[in-house]
Amino acid sequence: MSSAAAFCETPILDQEWMDTAIWPNDHWYDFGPIVSYPITETHTESHSGRSVPLLLNVDHVFQELAQQWEAETAYLSSIHEMVLNAAYQRIIGLGPLVLPSLLRDLKQTGRFWFWALAAITGENPVPEEELGNIQQMTERWTSWAREHGLLE
């Protein structure tokens, strides 16, 4: 197993990882309504000397939760029930670090991440007349993400 894969087995809230991770800024918990720091792949070193990509780990957790969410909500019609699903709530709980993963996945799959994006960022760049149109909403969020340095 590669060191990155081994690291991915580590729970996201593992204390050792929390203590040794390099966070995007000194006050990572104080990001305000809009994430303004540039997201880049950051490497950190754990106590055991492994060099691990921080955002790869968040993306790995996101991918697993996204698959779980899709499997558990495949036939739900109620968007309320879809977003109250535990996996969806855990994705929201990952906070701003998950935004690049969310935005990439939205662009690639059109999965319903709009609620999560709004919950994490405090923003909703979609005008009233485009609500419900997945393609148009995705384009609005993609533009927003580029403006904020979250997507290339």
Next chain:
Amino acid sequence: MPLLERAFPNLRGSGYVITSPQDKNYNCIAWAAGDTSRHWWPTPFSYWPPGVARELTQTAFEEAFRRLQYEPCADGGIEDRFEKVALYANQSGAPTHMARQLESGAWTSKLGLSEDIRHNSVGAVEGSIYGSVARYFRRLRSSAG
């Protein structure tokens, strides 16, 4: 057993047909309303008819379909010149799904963000996911003149 029948046990042996591939671009309410371009749901991130309360109540759904000339009716039986939709709700009374009656008397449902199916009875998709039918609405078919 097919995944669909595990999710909706009443479909088993009922003669349902999958009528579309999976499509994330519209949901069951949009499908019942005849709109395949967007999601309908009373959240801040979906389409909902202007002026109708964005709340998860049967009244809000009734109001939304009144905008499409639907009015409440007693049941899902076939009536000449009318097309009907059924509103499903969970045990708390919260709306969960809608299906639309075809001219044949069969029903068509968009299952979440998955496939559309044609099912012979309105009860075929009742169960733990959608609960049961709470209300029916009808309007004159456009071909009824």
